[in-house]
Amino acid sequence: MNKNWKQTFDIAEKPQRKILGLMSGTSLDGLDIALCVLEGSGRKTRARVSHFKTVPYTAEWRAAVKAIFSKRDADLQQVCLLNEQTGILHAEMILSALKEWGLQPEDVDLIASHGQTIFHAPRSLHGMPAYPNATLQIGDGDHIAMRTGIITLSDFRQKHLAAGGEGAPLAVYGDYLVFSKAGENRIMLNIGGIANFTFLPADEEASRVFSTDVGPGNTLMDQYMQQQFGRHYDEDGKVAGKGMANEQLLAALLDHSFFGAGLPKTTGPELFNLAYLEAAQLKTGTTGLSPEDVMATLSHFSARSIADAIKATGENELKIFMSGGGMHNNVLTSRLQAELPGASFFTTADLGIDPDAKEALLFAILANETMAGEPQPFSAGSGIPPVCMGKVSFPF
Numbered sequence: 001m002n003k004n005w006k007q008t009f010d011i012a013e014k015p016q017r018k019i020l021g022l023m024s025g026t027s028l029d030g031l032d033i034a035l036c037v038l039e040g041s042g043r044k045t046r047a048r049v050s051h052f053k054t055v056p057y058t059a060e061w062r063a064a065v066k067a068i069f070s071k072r073d074a075d076l077q078q079v080c081l082l083n084e085q086t087g088i089l090h091a092e093m094i095l096s097a098l099k100e101w102g103l104q105p106e107d108v109d110l111i112a113s114h115g116q117t118i119f120h121a122p123r124s125l126h127g128m129p130a131y132p133n134a135t136l137q138i139g140d141g142d143h144i145a146m147r148t149g150i151i152t153l154s155d156f157r158q159k160h161l162a163a164g165g166e167g168a169p170l171a172v173y174g175d176y177l178v179f180s181k182a183g184e185n186r187i188m189l190n191i192g193g194i195a196n197f198t199f200l201p202a203d204e205e206a207s208r209v210f211s212t213d214v215g216p217g218n219t220l221m222d223q224y225m226q227q228q229f230g231r232h233y234d235e236d237g238k239v240a241g242k243g244m245a246n247e248q249l250l251a252a253l254l255d256h257s258f259f260g261a262g263l264p265k266t267t268g269p270e271l272f273n274l275a276y277l278e279a280a281q282l283k284t285g286t287t288g289l290s291p292e293d294v295m296a297t298l299s300h301f302s303a304r305s306i307a308d309a310i311k312a313t314g315e316n317e318l319k320i321f322m323s324g325g326g327m328h329n330n331v332l333t334s335r336l337q338a339e340l341p342g343a344s345f346f347t348t349a350d351l352g353i354d355p356d357a358k359e360a361l362l363f364a365i366l367a368n369e370t371m372a373g374e375p376q377p378f379s380a381g382s383g384i385p386p387v388c389m390g391k392v393s394f395p396f
């Protein structure tokens with residue numbers, strides 16, 4: 001047997017695996033690296049994050065990715081170059097994180113790499129019935145495996161598409177295995193560039209579980225902050241906090257077929273971008289609003305769209321566990337709490353998982369399932385195909 005397969009087989013049989021989960025999200029802020037310790041698989045999975053850091057991207061890399069990110073007329077050569085360069089960059093970031101933690105590549109069993117989404121095109125967004133749901137992540141896993149010497153699983157979303165899904169959200173697979181609790185209706189709410197949540201019913205019935213994107217988390221606020229203030233994001237919601245939400249603009253922002261469509265659904269900055277905001281401002285004659293008022297309106301927009309989707313679960317007694325960068329924005333979270341007076345709010349830290357590490361942990365869980373688990377029995381119409389995901393890259 002080839003040595004790579006033997007090693008893979010041995011890792012699959014281990015009672016405990018150390019998996020380095022990597023997530024680079026739509027905010028393009030940095031690479032989240034979480035060293036996760038996983039025991040068991042399926043509903044018997046026990047997961048903890050032993051080391052975590054976000055390695056910030058350089059302004060140059062961010063600018064290069066932004067030039068192609070969610071753009072229909074992107075330069076194909078740049079896409080091709082960045083696919084390789086991002087893989088190399090992620091490998092280097094991993095090696096320096098391991099060094100900082102006093103660890104060697106041999107201390108890690110596997111890498112689980114999400115890569116960088118550069119375009120997300122479910123049918124609901126591209127609108128062409130002859131084409132399938134599609135999504136594209138760059139940062140090739142072979143570079144990561146060869147440079148680190150660690151077996152790498154990557155490109156998780158393609159299997160989900162192949163099985164009829166939209167390629168996202170994948171959070172449901174990890175949330176159900178690790179955070180479901182009998183007797184509690186839980187919402188696992190991640191407020192990243194795009195906001196999404198998983199509903200975990202109190203009866204833990206897999207057929208009732210679902211996961212969905214709900215609209216912009218931070219992406220519109222971030223894009224507007226970058227355009228108006230040259231800052232990556234509105235730290236602690238300070239700018240939005242100084243403004244007043246405009247009801248006409250808010251109503252126009254909420255007036256899109258995406259919000260009326262049934263759950264589950266996915267989206268991205270391909271829809272929620274500055275052109276979307278400008279169209280709503282033109283429609284309502286609000287182009288003269290102060291940047292602070294626009295930010296306050298965008299903050300309400302994110303809160304309202306998240307709250308409306310959560311209300312659509314029809315459950316009253318909900319425990320909401322937040323994660324993602326948006327949970328640090330007090331203006332946004334206060335608004336959300338005002339929109340959902342019946343719910344109680346927590347973060348995944350209350351469940352022992354650093355909220356900033358949660359998505360990186362998800363990919364470690366997905367890799368763990370591919371190595372040692374079996375597909376879960378989600379219901380046929382839930383948009384959650386019963387699949388194991390990820391492609392394998394060997395170090396030699």
Ligand SMILES: Nc1ncnc2c1ncn2[C@@H]1O[C@H](COP(=O)(O)OP(=O)(O)OP(=O)(O)O)[C@@H](O)[C@H]1O
Nearest residue numbers: 025026027192193194218233236324325326328329
């Ligand atoms: N202190 C803070 N105050 C306000 N906003 C913050 C703060 N810290 C982080 N954020 C927001 O969180 C964003 C990053 O969130 P996160 O890393 O969860 O997104 P992501 O993983 O890139 O997105 P996605 O989950 O959609 O792929 C920042 O761009 C910013 O908008």
Ligand SMILES: CC(=O)N[C@H]1[C@@H]2OC[C@@H](O2)[C@@H](O)[C@@H]1O[C@H](C)C(=O)O
Nearest residue numbers: 117120168169170171192194196359
């Ligand atoms: C295509 C893509 O990268 N989607 C991301 C994005 O960021 C948040 C939201 O949109 C979610 O659908 C997904 O990521 C998480 C990790 C998921 O698949 O669950």
